[in-house]
Amino acid sequence: MLTVVLLGLLCASTSAKAIQARSSSYNGEYGGGGGKRFSHSGYQLEGPITALRVRVNRLYIVGLQVRYGKVWSDYVGGNSGDLEEIFLHPGESVIQVSGKYKSYLRKLVFVTDKGRYLPFGKDTGTSFNALPLYPNTVLRFISGRSGSVIDAIGLHWDSYPSDCSSC
Numbered sequence: 001m002l003t004v005v006l007l008g009l010l011c012a013s014t015s016a017k018a019i020q021a022r023s024s025s026y027n028g029e030y031g032g033g034g035g036k037r038f039s040h041s042g043y044q045l046e047g048p049i050t051a052l053r054v055r056v057n058r059l060y061i062v063g064l065q066v067r068y069g070k071v072w073s074d075y076v077g078g079n080s081g082d083l084e085e086i087f088l089h090p091g092e093s094v095i096q097v098s099g100k101y102k103s104y105l106r107k108l109v110f111v112t113d114k115g116r117y118l119p120f121g122k123d124t125g126t127s128f129n130a131l132p133l134y135p136n137t138v139l140r141f142i143s144g145r146s147g148s149v150i151d152a153i154g155l156h157w158d159s160y161p162s163d164c165s166s167c
Contacts, residue, residue, distance in 0.1 A: 043073045086118050139156070
């Protein structure tokens with residue numbers, strides 16, 4: 001009898017895990033093969049993405065920095081070109097990223113759940129359009145490769161952090 005009860009509990013536990021909603025997904029890398037790898041994975045613990053700094057020149061996305069909660073990530077990329085900075089509204093999230101690349105990243109467009117389009121860079125190259133795989137998930141952090149420009153970008157999606165009342 002005890003064996004039947006234990007077997008029943010084991011099956012119930014396994015079934016619950018099997019139907020548990022998944023939330024994380026990944027798109028990328030979009031871009032060329034050069035540069036040194038970077039990842040902002042640890043910064044997502046600071047909170048959701050709240051601002052973007054993107055440096056562009058006449059041809060490429062040169063560099064980027066992302067603010068997670070109230071903490072800015074390390075800057076990646078080069079120093080030439082113009083620096084643009086955009087802040088998200090409280091509670092606003094990035095739900096889609098598109099862009100263009102050739103050997104390097106040339107354009108990025110961040111789309112938010114408030115209907116805003118935040119474009120950076122030039123409209124030339126091979127197009128990509130990145131969306132989360134699961135519903136109700138948002139851009140949580142960025143990874144990729146960089147040198148004197150952003151060589152490639154990867155996009156990591158997951159649920160919006162539930163413990164972020166001060167973000």
